[in-house]
Amino acid sequence: MYFIVTKVDSRNFVLKGDIAYSKSQTKIQSFENSYLVCEKGKSAGVFPRLPAAFAGFPLIDYTGRLILPGLTDLHIHAPQFSFRSLGMDMELLSWLEKHAFPEEAKYRDAEYARRAYGLFVDHLKRGPNTRFCIFATLHVPATVILMDLLEESGLVSMAGKVNMDRNSPDILREANADASAAATREWLTALAGRNYKNTYPILTPRFIPSCSDDLMRALSGIQKQYALPLQSHLSENQREIAWVRELCPSSNFYGDAYAQFDLFGANTPTVMAHCVWSGNEELRLMRNRGVYIAHCPQSNLNISSGIAPARRFLDMGIPTGLGSDVAGGVHTSIFRAMTDAIGVSKLRQCLAAKDEAPITFEEAFWMGTLGGGSFFGKAGLPGNAGAAGSFDPGYEFDALVIDDADLAAPFRLSVEERLRRTVYLSDDRHIAAKYVRGKALFG
């Protein structure tokens, strides 16, 4: 049963400009002065000459500008946006106690939530990401406020009320499994009347240390009843992993603690953030069950988690996208996550794993576009919702138009070189237009 009625905007138009997107995990395809067709909110492909079939579509001329797929942020904490760049001086578990939990507790106050989430969503709207998997807090009213704001923005997102009934401070803990499950049902019921077009609920147990076995069992029931996708955290930090081992003596490894409740891929579309310290057995299970990894290189660096083995994720064929993990990460832009993924992978090769080749630019760009955007086609969302991140025919039409004039060089740059410069050097100012599901957010 799924109760949210979802309509995709039907829009037909053509954008003209210099177009680039990932043809595969290792190859970027670029098209100078070409035509990108949007038909009923989906890409109909890129053409050097406009086919007669689309000659009647309105054409928006972005000649000289770059047109790229929208980016997907597979992991971000909405309530933490408020303190990004503050408190970057400790590791995960202390950081949660000292910074994240006290700030999240404030969202009990709906007025605070409205103000803080307003800043957050305004910021996202201006940036290069078009899709998001978002953690809210455990508070039902605040989470609904966030989702209302997201829907209003035109962005596409899955957002989750967080579940946490243990090992958390009094100010930010649900009384027990029943209370947490009841609040989750209350949240889903509140959404039922809203008819969101672009905003979806996602089950969000914070992480194993915060969720009792009873709660996980209850969430498993809710997942089956509503066919919800799920997001959580996995193998981020070594102390956390040791803790999970204590808390779940019957699990073989961290991921197994989710799998025991059937909340780890297969019939439960799942995205797990981090996997910095995942072992082979965990990674193999993820591949076999199609569990997505949200690779969050900046957060892993800021809170001293380490460097995730992204080369292994890709080589093993585990579906992988990028996450900002604000406020473990400071920057929301997935362009930044791409360059961080490349950078830290080089350090991993230098210092920790000589046999793991660094992530290439092509791979990082793929992860930040199609890698993450494909989760929206796999999450079992209602209303024929599909994948984004590519301009191949059939993908949902998320596109950025980049005015890169002030990133010029004293020599001529190819479209692919301009793409590299955009990824490394652009900011919100360079986004001349932004389309999500075939609808212009601005530009």
Add this chain to the structure above:
Amino acid sequence: MYFIVTKVDSRNFVLKGDIAYSKSQTKIQSFENSYLVCEKGKSAGVFPRLPAAFAGFPLIDYTGRLILPGLTDLHIHAPQFSFRSLGMDMELLSWLEKHAFPEEAKYRDAEYARRAYGLFVDHLKRGPNTRFCIFATLHVPATVILMDLLEESGLVSMAGKVNMDRNSPDILREANADASAAATREWLTALAGRNYKNTYPILTPRFIPSCSDDLMRALSGIQKQYALPLQSHLSENQREIAWVRELCPSSNFYGDAYAQFDLFGANTPTVMAHCVWSGNEELRLMRNRGVYIAHCPQSNLNISSGIAPARRFLDMGIPTGLGSDVAGGVHTSIFRAMTDAIGVSKLRQCLAAKDEAPITFEEAFWMGTLGGGSFFGKAGLPGNAGAAGSFDPGYEFDALVIDDADLAAPFRLSVEERLRRTVYLSDDRHIAAKYVRGKALFG
């Protein structure tokens, strides 16, 4: 003998706003709604109430904005700015052959140099850095063009014609030591008539592999004759170090290869970029001779050099600032270098050196302001040129006014929290005004 006549602008005024700067390597001092006095181009200090002595000075009211010292970039390659973010797919020595050398060879053409350096200097003018140590190329006319543009910009810089007479491609190599030395004298002679106020020559042997012993001997003579400071590269990459060992069998370590020619601190004010793999003996010699380190964390990551032991630099008391090392680094802003320095130091502790505590925010901010800015007081520059990077009385008046309104949080931020946000999140747009040596570049 030093032939450049240098005058410091004499200007008296007061800025009012929220002020922060490094009181020491480990402590930032902040002042809400206070007064920063500029007297004859130097700071006269920060005051909660304006002392009567300065009551007659014109006051510029930046209430609600942040006022910070200007930043110093101790290491940047002007000709590489053109290809920043391109060719980030190899290590140092291959990267030099494939990307850096072919681009630098183009600066033989003065017209190309004028165009490319124009883009470079315009960009620097808008950013948060006020001082620079800059590598040009081996070409005398292009280097003079660069220095003319720098002088015109109002920024303060030391810039050097590069020396290289071996192990470089034909298109970018001087014929021999005599030719390189003669070109250096020609360059210094060309500057003699120019009466720069803010632009200084600095001797720039590229690195040991590019400079024959004869050339180093000749440069040592030129250094003594003109009392010039010196910049070069040191212990960036392990292959490079092995190569230096082959090229200079009589040197005990890489730094010793400079020291043998008296081009390594003591009577030769020196800044060396990188020191990623410097051993104890090398670091001790640097401390004893006051050799500055330009720590370039982003470049070290991009071209897979590793993570420099910045904790040891600071704990040993080696003078240390930050460098962008464009185009090994992609970003010119030293704000970015600060956050990169913090980030990679955490990974170094995780993966390579558990006993080396990460670089703190306070230390990174110090390195990017006073750490590097102090080199301008130590370099033996003419015209009573002094250090920058602090608002303590007597420092040259380099200041940034930051409009951080759009970095606001849903709660009140302290001045120090706003500083953190500025460092992590601001870009050129946030710089409302920029002062160098007491003169407004804009704002």
